[in-house]
Every structure is written in structure tokens, then in C-alpha cells.
Amino acid sequence: MKYWxxxxxxxCFSLQDLKERPEGIEPWDGVRNYxxxxxxxDVVKPGDGVLFYHxxxxxxxxxxxxxxxxxxxxxxxxxxxxxxxxxxxxxxxxPVWYRVDIQYVCSLPAPITRQDMRxxxxxxxxxxxxxxxxxxxxxxxxxxxxxxxxxxxxxxxLADCMDRAVQG
DNA sequence: GCCAACGTTGGC
DNA sequence: GCCAACGTTGGC
Numbered sequence: 526m527k528y529w530x531x532x533x534x535x536x537c538f539s540l541q542d543l544k545e546r547p548e549g550i551e552p553w554d555g556v557r558n559y560x561x562x563x564x565x566x567d568v569v570k571p572g573d574g575v576l577f578y579h580x581x582x583x584x585x586x587x588x589x590x591x592x593x594x595x596x597x598x599x600x601x602x603x604x605x606x607x608x609x610x611x612x613x614x615x616x617x618x619x620p621v622w623y624r625v626d627i628q629y630v631c632s633l634p635a636p637i638t639r640q641d642m643r644x645x646x647x648x649x650x651x652x653x654x655x656x657x658x659x660x661x662x663x664x665x666x667x668x669x670x671x672x673x674x675x676x677x678x679x680x681x682x683l684a685d686c687m688d689r690a691v692q693g
Numbered sequence: 694g695c696c697a698a699c700g701t702t703g704g705c
Numbered sequence: 706g707c708c709a710a711c712g713t714t715g716g717c
Contacts, residue, residue: 534703558712581703639704657710659702 526692528665529569530576530587530653531627540577540589540632549591549629553662554600555610557622561662566597566623569662574670574691575627578653579636586636587673592691595626630690633677647672 531553533539543551556562575591599620602610615621642648652663674684 659711
């Protein structure tokens with residue numbers, strides 16, 4: 526299993542929004558970047574862990590955990606002219622864009638801010654901290670994943686439990 | 694295929 | 706609101 530950081534503007538779609546979906550499940554769609562598309566289509570798999578990150582707010586932070594529950598499949602919003610993510614190049618035969626489904630796992634007792642991450646020897650290397658990084662789907666190491674759980678104040682036993690919850 | 698112009702992202 | 710970084714577009 527692998528770990529990821531999914532970035533979203535909470536004004537657009539927040540962790541709370543995910544939590545309130547039926548069974549806490551929502552398609553992660555509207556991604557229109559080829560590098561992220563390739564990850565969603567080919568690499569992200571059910572059981573993978575997701576750090577849910579809120580961007581473009583006064584204190585951007587990892588705010589919760591989710592898990593992947595469905596592997597990459599065509600992003601139908603690209604086919605819908607009514608959708609903000611409509612792409613005229615997409616067809617049934619060649620969908621161009623892909624999405625996965627994720628499921629809410631938990632909120633962190635306290636968000637882990639960028640400052641928190643910068644101050645941590647393991648987390649300081651995270652892609653999300655790198656200047657100019659705009660990828661909305663970023664790989665995260667297991668070490669980084671566990672460091673987030675630990676920094677969040679989750680006890681080791683609870684962290685293990687969360688880890689298992691993600692694997693499903 | 695090059696590259697300048699442009700639009701978007703996103704931290705600060 | 707500013708601006709750096711990045712991806713995309715389109716003329717040549």
C-alpha cells in the first residue's frame with residue numbers, strides 16, 4: 526500500500542464535505558493535470574492512505590485522513606458540458622481524465638500546519654512544502670505518514686488503528 | 694520544436 | 706493583494 530497527500534481548497538471541497546457524503550465516499554474528480562492524472566489512473570489503488578490537505582487558507586494544513594476505495598476510472602465530469610470541469614476533448618472512448626473514490630477516515634485532533642511540517646525532520650522533506658509545487662496528488666512516504674499521525678497527537682496504538690483503518 | 698505570452702495556483 | 710512558479714497555448 527502507498528500513501529498520498531490530496532490537496533483541496535476547503536471553500537471548494539472540504540474534509541467536512543467528505544465526511545457528510547453517504548458512507549463518507551466521494552469521487553476525487555476535476556483533476557486536470559497530466560502528472561496527477563497519471564497517478565490517479567495508474568498508481569493510486571484501493572487501500573492507499575490519503576492525507577487530506579486544505580490549501581489556499583490562512584493556515585494551510587493536513588486536517589484529516591481518508592482512504593482510497595476505488596481505483597482509477599474515467600472522470601465523467603469531463604464529458605458533461607454543464608460541469609465546470611468539462612473538457613471538449615474527452616469522449617466515451619477516450620475519457621482523457623480519471624478519478625478515484627476516497628472515503629473519510631477521521632479528522633486529526635489538531636491540524637498539522639506547514640510550520641509544523643517544516644519543524645519536523647521527516648516532514649520537512651514533503652513535496653507540499655516545496656515552493657511552486659502545484660500537484661494536487663502527491664506521493665507521501667510511510668515515514669511521513671506515520672510522522673503526521675504522531676505529530677497529530679495520536680497515541681501509537683491509535684495511530685496503528687488509523688493505519689489499519691486506511692488499509693481497510 | 695522553440696519559446697514568449699498568458700492563465701492559474703497557492704503561500705505569504 | 707502580491708508575486709513566484711508552473712503548465713498550457715499558439716505563433717513561427
